[in-house]
Amino acid sequence: MPPEVPPFLIRAEGLSREFELPGGGIFSRKRRLEAVSEVSFSIGRQEVLGLVGESGSGKTTIGRMVMRLLPPTRGRILLDGVDLTSLSGRALRAQRRRFQMVFQDPYASLNPRMRVREIVEEPLVVHGIDPDAGSRRDRVARLLERVGLSSRDMERFPREFSGGGRQRIGIARAIACGPELLVADEPIASLDLSMGAQIINLFSSLVDSEAMSLLFISHDIPMVRYLSDRVAVLYRGKIVESGPAEAVLDDPQHPYTRLLAEGRLPESDGASSPGAEGEPSGLCAFLPRCDRALPECRLSPPPRLSRGEVREVLCHLPKGESSWSPVHLTTQGSPSHVPATPSR
Numbered sequence: 509m510p511p512e513v514p515p516f517l518i519r520a521e522g523l524s525r526e527f528e529l530p531g532g533g534i535f536s537r538k539r540r541l542e543a544v545s546e547v548s549f550s551i552g553r554q555e556v557l558g559l560v561g562e563s564g565s566g567k568t569t570i571g572r573m574v575m576r577l578l579p580p581t582r583g584r585i586l587l588d589g590v591d592l593t594s595l596s597g598r599a600l601r602a603q604r605r606r607f608q609m610v611f612q613d614p615y616a617s618l619n620p621r622m623r624v625r626e627i628v629e630e631p632l633v634v635h636g637i638d639p640d641a642g643s644r645r646d647r648v649a650r651l652l653e654r655v656g657l658s659s660r661d662m663e664r665f666p667r668e669f670s671g672g673g674r675q676r677i678g679i680a681r682a683i684a685c686g687p688e689l690l691v692a693d694e695p696i697a698s699l700d701l702s703m704g705a706q707i708i709n710l711f712s713s714l715v716d717s718e719a720m721s722l723l724f725i726s727h728d729i730p731m732v733r734y735l736s737d738r739v740a741v742l743y744r745g746k747i748v749e750s751g752p753a754e755a756v757l758d759d760p761q762h763p764y765t766r767l768l769a770e771g772r773l774p775e776s777d778g779a780s781s782p783g784a785e786g787e788p789s790g791l792c793a794f795l796p797r798c799d800r801a802l803p804e805c806r807l808s809p810p811p812r813l814s815r816g817e818v819r820e821v822l823c824h825l826p827k828g829e830s831s832w833s834p835v836h837l838t839t840q841g842s843p844s845h846v847p848a849t850p851s852r
C-alpha cells in the first residue's frame with residue numbers, strides 16, 4: 509500500500525513556547541512567560557492561513573517556531589507528516605528548502621553589501637541547485653521577473669530600491685529554491701497602502717503559480733481577509749477563533765474577534781501580551797476586557813467548541829448556540845478534524 513498522503517502540508521500540534529524573563533534573584537525562581545500556549549493549526553496545500561492578533565499576542569513566535577528558528581517548549585510541527593521538531597543537522601537541512609520566510613523589514617533582512625543577483629542566488633548555491641553559473645544567472649533573471657523586477661536589476665544594491673522593491677527582492681530569494689511553504693511575518697507593515705496591496709497581489713499569484721502554501725502573519729485585517737482562505741485569531745498566545753476567513757470576519761463569535769473585525773481595537777496597551785507565570789491562570793485571558801462575560805466565565809476555563817468541522821472558538825458562548833459542540837482532542841492535543849479543501 510502506498511503511504512497515506514496527509515490532507516494538509518503543515519500541521520502544528522500543541523505548540524507552546526516559554527521565555528525566561530529578566531529578574532529573579534539568587535533565592536527566587538526565575539519568572540517565565542508563556543508567549544504561545546497549546547496552539548494547533550494546519551495549512552493545506554496551496555492554502556493561505558492568516559494569523560492575526562494584536563502586538564505581543566505571539567504571532568512572530570509561532571512563525572519562528574514553524575521556521576525552526578526557535579525550538580518550541582512543547583508540541584511538534586509536522587511537514588507532510590515529518591516531525592520537523594525532531595530533526596537536526598543534515599536531516600533538517602534536507603527539509604529546509606521546503607519552507608522559507610519573508611520578513612517585515614526587507615532592508616534589515618538583506619545584506620546591503622551584496623548585489624541583488626548574489627542575494628537571490630545565495631540559497632541556490634547553499635542547496636546546490638543549478639551549479640552552473642550561467643544557468644543560475646538565468647534562473648535569477650526569471651525569479652526577478654516573476655516578482656515584478658527586471659533582469660537589469662541584478663547588479664544593483666538593495667539601497668537603490670524602494671521599500672516595495674526591496675520586499676520583492678526578499679520574496680525572490682525566498683522562492684528561489686521552490687519552497688512548498690512561505691511564512692510571511694508582517695510583510696507589508698512597513699509599506700504604504702498601495703505598495704502593500706501590490707505585494708499582497710504578488711503573494712496571491714505566487715500561491716497559485718508556484719503551488720505554495722502561505723502562513724500570512726499580519727494585523728491588517730482587510731488584507732488578511734482578501735488574501736487568506738482561513739484565519740486563526742491569536743489572543744495572549746492562544747488561538748481563540750479559527751475558520752474560513754470570510755465566515756470568521758463577517759460573523760465573529762469570540763468577543764475579541766468581534767473587536768478585531770470591526771476595527772474597534774484600541775492601540776495596543778500591552779494587554780494582549782501573555783501573562784507571566786504566577787498570574788491567575790485557567791480562566792479566559794480576555795475576561796478583563798470582555799463586554800459579554802457570562803457568570804460561567806468567572807468559574808471555569810473557556811471550552812474549545814467547533815461547528816461544522818471548519819470553525820472553532822475558545823469561549824463560553826451564550827446558551828442557545830446549540831450548533832457548537834466541544835472539540836475532541838487527539839492524543840497529541842490537536843483537534844481531531846482536518847482542514848477543508850482550499851477554495852482556490
Ligand SMILES: Nc1ncnc2c1ncn2[C@@H]1O[C@H](COP(=O)(O)OP(=O)(O)OP(=O)(O)O)[C@@H](O)[C@H]1O
Pocket residue numbers: 527528529541543561562563564565566567568569570781782
Ligand atoms: N526572546 C524573547 N524573550 C522574552 N520574551 C519574548 C521573546 N520573544 C518574544 N517575547 C515575548 O513574547 C510575547 C509574544 O511576542 P511576539 O513577538 O511573538 O508577538 P507578536 O504578536 O508577533 O507581536 P508584534 O506584532 O509586536 O511583533 C511578547 O510578550 C514578547 O515580549
